[in-house]
Amino acid sequence: MPSLKSFFSSSSSASSTPTAKPITEKKTVKEIPVSKKESSKMGCKCRSKKSEPVNEISVKEDSCCCSKQTAESSSTCCGSKNKESDSDDNNDSLVISSHPEHPANLICEFCKLFYNNGWVTGTGGGISVKKDDNIYLAPSGVQKERMLPTNIFVMSMNSKEYIRKPLNLKPSACTPLFMAAYTMRNAGACIHTHSQNAVMCTLLFDKVFEISSIEQIKALPKITEPGNMWYSDKLIIPIIENTEREEELETSLRKAIEEYPSATAVLVRRHGIYVWGETVWKAKIYNEAIDYLLELAVKMKQMGIPTVKEN
Template identity: 65%
Template structure:
């Protein structure tokens, strides 16, 4: 192919506000941020972009976003119509404790169901999609034979009150790529927005699969072969 191919090339969007608006539309279509639920944030240098509280996530415009300067500790953009997201302290904890570049919070039903079926932590192993999850404490991703462990914290009446327990979970589970909130949803982060998107999608897939495995009588963290034994029985 000649120069015609290059003529069709569209550079990847780099404006954090536009990316948040675009991705929230995708997440809405997945049922992850419906009914104004959920949230998203990107850290660009000293600036933190956050979707506002209580808005329809699929109908936001870039100007609707809050932009907080972590250096001056002031908002450089604060839309008058809206309130800052109640997720903001939780996103800030992920930025500070995990050096994240972006955070996603969903009210995915897969996350809620998993939080009801597991106790203090969610575990899954020996599934190909686990390979999309970073090791966090060292470069590279988990292998097929590794176990993904996600801590589960209890819900609170107000979103911002989750922050102390989320911070504790981040300390207690240094390898965790996400935190589940019981009867509520999921917090995921990544080194940049595209990594956060991939990790969120992979974890949601694994949560959905694990719930189905449990219903089929298969232990999602069990040894390979245990499900065959179950089938024989």
């Protein structure tokens, strides 16, 4: 009987090479170059484009079988094998810790929580945490509720290069978006979800999402001045238009962050939301508070109640 190894890696290569779609927008991913040496070690090339050479980062998410691997199968994915997976220069020490609040552990814990909340599903969504000079990033295409610390990428904030890249996995297409929050807002963590409340609000609101005079607003920061918002303050979250490729969102996301200096989140039309905070805990709390308000706004719209209260 063939081993499980071949079972779990079978048939994925056949359908996993995407065809090219013209990139109409100027590429803006260059500040996160993937070093050629590391790139060449990545096992999962099955989805790299045929018609033009592109940065790995611009490749769309796929759905690997890589998470929850056992020792036996850990060196294979999508049909290729790598012997270097346990080598020291992969910097496993950056993600292995018994501390429950180590970024690699927290990312896995939060992904499970977000999956259970319906915010990330079918590999959608992502999360990143900054610790000191390091950016920890959930990989692309892994089922969120099954993520392991060893699946986590680590990028140096200074060099903008990966100092840890799990073999066989690809960096998240969200990376340039997360970097915008880190560099422009000095965020400590950034969360991206496909929350249906977020998507619905982008269908029900035009340029910005607005709500006022709901107690839960007080959980959110003012940003432009110290402290949290007040009950009667109006929360405004900009909505940017979606693009064919996630990384193409970077330009408009950066523009929205500049134009809305008091926002701690940006909605993406028909897509989802990016939320960041000073620490991983604050990012989590802001995300929960905002999703609560988005959910409430949908219900208010359904009942014909305006989301902004006339005072």
